[in-house]
Amino acid sequence: MPMAITSTTIPMRRAKKRDWSWLAGYALIALPVLIMVALIFYPAVLALIDTLFVPDATTGVTALSLSNYQAFFKDRILVANLLFTFQVTLTAVALLFVIGYPLALYLRFSKSRLASVVQVLTLFPLFVPGVILAFALIQFLGSHGMLDSLLHAFGFTGFRTPYLQPQGVIIALVWESIPFTVLVLTAGLRQVEDAVVESARDVGANSWQIFMRILLPLSLRSAVIVFCLNVIGIFGAFTIPYLLGPAQPMMMGVSMQQTFNNYQDRVGALTQAVITFLFCAVVGLLYVRTVTRGRKERA
Amino acid sequence: MAVVSHSPSMPVKSSVFKALTKTVRREGLSVVLIVALFTIIIGPMLTVVLWAFADVWRYPSLVPTQWGTSFWAETLARADLAMAFPLSVGLAVTVTLLSAVICLPASYAFARMNFPGRQGLLLSFLATNAFPRFGLYVSIAVVFYRLNLIGTIPGVILIQIVNTLLLMIWIPTSAFQGVDRSLEEAALDVGASRVRVFLQVTLPLVLPSLSAAVLLTFVSTFYEAQGALIVGLPNVTTMAVLMYSIINSQIIVQYGAIISFILWLPSLILLTFAQRFVRGNAISAGFGV
Amino acid sequence: MSTLELVGLTKHFSGAKQSAETVAVNDINLSVGDGEFLCILGPSGCGKSTTLRMIGGFEEPTSGDVLIDGASVVDMPPNRRPTAMVFQKYTLWPHMRVYDNIAFGLRLRHQDKAQIDKEVRDSLALVGLTGYDRRYPAQLSGGEQQRVALARALVLQPKMLLLDEPFSNLDALLRVRLREELYAIQRRIKITAIFVTHDQEEALSLADRIAVMNAGQLEQLDKPSQIYAYPRTLFVADFIGVMNIFPVQRQGDLLHIGQYALKAPEGLNGESGLSVAVRPEDFTFSATDGAWQGVIDQTIDLGHYRKVLVIVPGLFGDETAALAHRVKVYMPKSVQARAGDRIALTPSRYLVYSDTAVTRTSSATRTSSATPNAQPIEVRNQAVSGEDDR
Numbered sequence: 001m002p003m004a005i006t007s008t009t010i011p012m013r014r015a016k017k018r019d020w021s022w023l024a025g026y027a028l029i030a031l032p033v034l035i036m037v038a039l040i041f042y043p044a045v046l047a048l049i050d051t052l053f054v055p056d057a058t059t060g061v062t063a064l065s066l067s068n069y070q071a072f073f074k075d076r077i078l079v080a081n082l083l084f085t086f087q088v089t090l091t092a093v094a095l096l097f098v099i100g101y102p103l104a105l106y107l108r109f110s111k112s113r114l115a116s117v118v119q120v121l122t123l124f125p126l127f128v129p130g131v132i133l134a135f136a137l138i139q140f141l142g143s144h145g146m147l148d149s150l151l152h153a154f155g156f157t158g159f160r161t162p163y164l165q166p167q168g169v170i171i172a173l174v175w176e177s178i179p180f181t182v183l184v185l186t187a188g189l190r191q192v193e194d195a196v197v198e199s200a201r202d203v204g205a206n207s208w209q210i211f212m213r214i215l216l217p218l219s220l221r222s223a224v225i226v227f228c229l230n231v232i233g234i235f236g237a238f239t240i241p242y243l244l245g246p247a248q249p250m251m252m253g254v255s256m257q258q259t260f261n262n263y264q265d266r267v268g269a270l271t272q273a274v275i276t277f278l279f280c281a282v283v284g285l286l287y288v289r290t291v292t293r294g295r296k297e298r299a
Numbered sequence: 300m301a302v303v304s305h306s307p308s309m310p311v312k313s314s315v316f317k318a319l320t321k322t323v324r325r326e327g328l329s330v331v332l333i334v335a336l337f338t339i340i341i342g343p344m345l346t347v348v349l350w351a352f353a354d355v356w357r358y359p360s361l362v363p364t365q366w367g368t369s370f371w372a373e374t375l376a377r378a379d380l381a382m383a384f385p386l387s388v389g390l391a392v393t394v395t396l397l398s399a400v401i402c403l404p405a406s407y408a409f410a411r412m413n414f415p416g417r418q419g420l421l422l423s424f425l426a427t428n429a430f431p432r433f434g435l436y437v438s439i440a441v442v443f444y445r446l447n448l449i450g451t452i453p454g455v456i457l458i459q460i461v462n463t464l465l466l467m468i469w470i471p472t473s474a475f476q477g478v479d480r481s482l483e484e485a486a487l488d489v490g491a492s493r494v495r496v497f498l499q500v501t502l503p504l505v506l507p508s509l510s511a512a513v514l515l516t517f518v519s520t521f522y523e524a525q526g527a528l529i530v531g532l533p534n535v536t537t538m539a540v541l542m543y544s545i546i547n548s549q550i551i552v553q554y555g556a557i558i559s560f561i562l563w564l565p566s567l568i569l570l571t572f573a574q575r576f577v578r579g580n581a582i583s584a585g586f587g588v
Numbered sequence: 589m590s591t592l593e594l595v596g597l598t599k600h601f602s603g604a605k606q607s608a609e610t611v612a613v614n615d616i617n618l619s620v621g622d623g624e625f626l627c628i629l630g631p632s633g634c635g636k637s638t639t640l641r642m643i644g645g646f647e648e649p650t651s652g653d654v655l656i657d658g659a660s661v662v663d664m665p666p667n668r669r670p671t672a673m674v675f676q677k678y679t680l681w682p683h684m685r686v687y688d689n690i691a692f693g694l695r696l697r698h699q700d701k702a703q704i705d706k707e708v709r710d711s712l713a714l715v716g717l718t719g720y721d722r723r724y725p726a727q728l729s730g731g732e733q734q735r736v737a738l739a740r741a742l743v744l745q746p747k748m749l750l751l752d753e754p755f756s757n758l759d760a761l762l763r764v765r766l767r768e769e770l771y772a773i774q775r776r777i778k779i780t781a782i783f784v785t786h787d788q789e790e791a792l793s794l795a796d797r798i799a800v801m802n803a804g805q806l807e808q809l810d811k812p813s814q815i816y817a818y819p820r821t822l823f824v825a826d827f828i829g830v831m832n833i834f835p836v837q838r839q840g841d842l843l844h845i846g847q848y849a850l851k852a853p854e855g856l857n858g859e860s861g862l863s864v865a866v867r868p869e870d871f872t873f874s875a876t877d878g879a880w881q882g883v884i885d886q887t888i889d890l891g892h893y894r895k896v897l898v899i900v901p902g903l904f905g906d907e908t909a910a911l912a913h914r915v916k917v918y919m920p921k922s923v924q925a926r927a928g929d930r931i932a933l934t935p936s937r938y939l940v941y942s943d944t945a946v947t948r949t950s951s952a953t954r955t956s957s958a959t960p961n962a963q964p965i966e967v968r969n970q971a972v973s974g975e976d977d978r
Binding site (some may be wrong): 232 | 325326328329330332333336337339340341342344346347350352357359360361373401402404405407408409412413414415417418420422424425426427428429430431432433434435437438439440441442444457458460461464468492518520522524525528529532537539542545546547552555556559562563567569
């Protein structure tokens, strides 16, 4: 057999040297991880501790107490702010799905040459920073603004501006979030192959059935991510409600800023921050879990 | 027997008509969408641009009553603007560079090196998205308060770097992962050293994604207002923070319009590159999709 | 020009958990002569690519050695080994033109411009792509890309050419053409070549010798004709070409296949675990005594000959699985045969294998347990076939 080895004795390879490459990996990621821990997890944990351990007014001894949170929920104005934030968030997120899914479906399936124009238009708000958007919407939606003039030109005179109204905040937040919503929903729909849709059509499913039974289940992950990030993003919004919203009730972001800057009440602001953390925690975990699963499946 | 004869022009006419209705039916939806989106999306920004070039604009005119640029000199001469603009640019450049130096090596490690807990650590950066933004800023501000970082430039730089982490790690990581390893092996095989393989094969292939990440980081930092507002005031006023006071104390619309217009230009330039990023799905990676 | 030796080459992959280690390549020993064309053939996951990647330096062996011209290269990174690899995916660098792809390695060696120019053009001519130097990889077809990859490997004048299933992404016709071109080029420049493939036709038509691998083991290393005629293990018998394999019961000097029997060869040791393998072309059709009486179930016209699937009642114990248990027979087209015809089959040549369990699964124990017959025993049925001498 030709398997015979040449007669010279060959020294066997020495034992494998120790592998230190994992250390290099840690060295490279150390700095961003450190920054994240120091500037996200540490402040969040500290906020929890600062609001839960309250110094006694007479003795000065700190003890575990829910008094900060009791104070929050006894304050009618703050509770109204929290409820208002919920209302705005839910309305805006629902609107984003109602607007985003048709646009995403159009971008996924349209064979029109004009589809790229639609895509550019939907992405446009991504490149309009919040402060500029607020200014622009004031000029557009304000009384005697552009929209008012447009409607006037068509003979409609009963225009009532949404500026400084809850509607104004919702319109602006939806405007701001459309690109992200459409982008991610479209990406999710693109993962569904044409053949899957065609075979469903082949067995007689109509468009609505195809959407509900094929497209939605198969792109559910992107829908969940859109839901989570929109909820968290809108719940923690500041610029838009600060510049466009009513003075009362205000959204939590504005409320926190007022408490922090105007009243110099740091513990009060932290209490509000922790409450928003807790309300968003469920959604935040759902987001992280969804992304984690998605990456595992792809791997 | 009557013979029905078609005039030769008839089929031509009807085929043109057919083609037209077909086009309308096919492109009708697109046209309706474009008109609606243009009004809603472009309308507000167009209003700002028109205001920037208006001397007088009275309701209910659809265009300025009197065009002109007489407010430009006044606006550009504002002292607060003269201070805020270089500060904003300087901050954005610093934060972007720092973020790149900190994050790009890490993204290479996440994509190409093996160490325990790699996946978990990469995913932990999603935390920047999982916290309600402003609540987080308030918590950070309280920490900075104790460290005397409120109203300082290092404070603003730090809070803005937090914003860039996810983008600057996830987009490059997925780009590095996207480079087929056998392309690198082929270069090793013909005799290139590991450094050369990185510089001449890996880097050119990820460069579009890396520049997308850097550009997006720069622009988002340039416009970042919330963190700068809560940590920077009262000493550090960026362009974006300046806009808050201009909007809240608006007397002359043109001031805000002109500043918005100037402020918006970098973004407009980025917009022209947008199509390329989207095709590469670079932006989606920044959201963890 | 160069020789290659693999000595006890072994690769373990650690799984996700530290305990889960898989043996990808287990104790491979072989040597390849100067200018020889060796094909490593095996099913996917058999460790053939890992073996090649250890030769190229892309995987580090757990133990064992790789010697080129008698010198160990196992501590060298790929960029310092005198080997050049052509990968399965066309690994042309998409941001470089064809010219720069090929010149990349030459430039690293600091050759002067005129020399590089000449060598790039020569190598492009060698693979038949003169004039393609200004193109980008994306502008080339799959076959052209793989030819450029070959040129890129050859231009460095490596001691050894390694090819990792280079044609498996191409369509069938192109695959055959490139195979022929590769063969011609290899013969012309007389380079030692190691070619990994799962396609036995490719291996049989290219190789001087074939190394058949299965489950990390080297099953057989031989000339193509030998591999076909004398597959050393049941795995090779089953994997190379078409083979009818029957488990048999031995009684004295008879091997029982269901109700039929064949003569046991002399020198056959062992009672159980015996199998008989018959090539489809090794049957005669005369109705002699003891011939297998069957009915043609299906005929398949394969151009120059006819493949016939025959059901032989009583040959296999389990008649319900008859579809899987049809005897495969090649017949010359001069012989009339239609589905439903009765037919008598007599094996004119067969191989007897002992201990199927060992050869079918991991043969790690093969060397230790003294199996009765390490080699199959060939039987030529002289009574029915005198002329058959493959």
